Amino acid sequence: MAVASMEKDAINTEDDLHLNNSFGDSGLISPVKEDISRVLTVPFSGRIRGGMKPGKKIIIMGIIDPEPDSFDISLTCGHNEEKNDDEELTDVALKLSARFTERQFLRNARVSGKWSEEEAPIAYFPFIPDQPFRIEIHCEHQRFRIFVDGHQLFDFYHKVKSLPAINMIRIVGGLQITKLG
Numbered sequence: 001m002a003v004a005s006m007e008k009d010a011i012n013t014e015d016d017l018h019l020n021n022s023f024g025d026s027g028l029i030s031p032v033k034e035d036i037s038r039v040l041t042v043p044f045s046g047r048i049r050g051g052m053k054p055g056k057k058i059i060i061m062g063i064i065d066p067e068p069d070s071f072d073i074s075l076t077c078g079h080n081e082e083k084n085d086d087e088e089l090t091d092v093a094l095k096l097s098a099r100f101t102e103r104q105f106l107r108n109a110r111v112s113g114k115w116s117e118e119e120a121p122i123a124y125f126p127f128i129p130d131q132p133f134r135i136e137i138h139c140e141h142q143r144f145r146i147f148v149d150g151h152q153l154f155d156f157y158h159k160v161k162s163l164p165a166i167n168m169i170r171i172v173g174g175l176q177i178t179k180l181g
Contacts, residue, residue, distance in 0.1 A: 040177035044170065048075070051164035052093070058137045058169065061179040066130040071173025072097045073135065075144075077165040089113055093160035094137070094144050098127055100174070107146075109159035116159050126153060132178070139163065 048058070052075070060073060077091040092110040099106065103125040108118045126148040127133055136147040143157045160166060171177060 040180055042071075042175060042177060043172040044177060044180075046169050046180070048167045048169055050167075052139045052166040053163050054139055054141045056139045059179070059181050060135045060137075060171065060177065061132070062175050062177045063132050064127050064129050065174035065176070068098075068100050068127075068129055068174030070097060070099050071171070071175045073137075074170045075137070075166050076168040076170060077160060077162075078168065091160050091165070093158070093166040094156055096135075096137075096146065098173075100127070100129070105148075105153065107154070107156050109156075111159050119154070119156065122153055126151070133175075 058075075064071075073094075073096045074092050075094045077093060090110075091112070092108075095108055095110070097106040098104075104120055105122050105125060105127075106118050106120050109116045134149055138145040138147070143155045145155050146153050169180075
């Protein structure tokens, strides 16, 4: 797998091949403008520059694995300089969990160590094994609005009220990421 080299970026080093566990200020994601041309391996962790705010959106494009069990996309608070023991204490503003066996796309949040009640209702399950997808997470004043392949799927009202504190994204499970922005 080739790593794109961009002079002005100066963050594409051999160490970038080990981004999976990096929580440092690597500038992995800037949902505002920057096109990501880096190794986007799963599990993936990256920083959202400037945190979330109304009007900001995150776009995740990829391909579902041929035989997936599940995948999770989490927007979290905190910078976790190193992988530490406090990971279960980090606030999770939004956790999206696709479960293929149950054909569910669940969402919830964790504030002060406590998970909210999982929200499950969806009109249809939008993911197909071995097929591409596009997820958009739009941040609004009161909620996240989630779109899959251009169709609004559901809203998730903010449990974490400090939007700028939501500054990390983590993606794990049965998918490949082709673009993140």
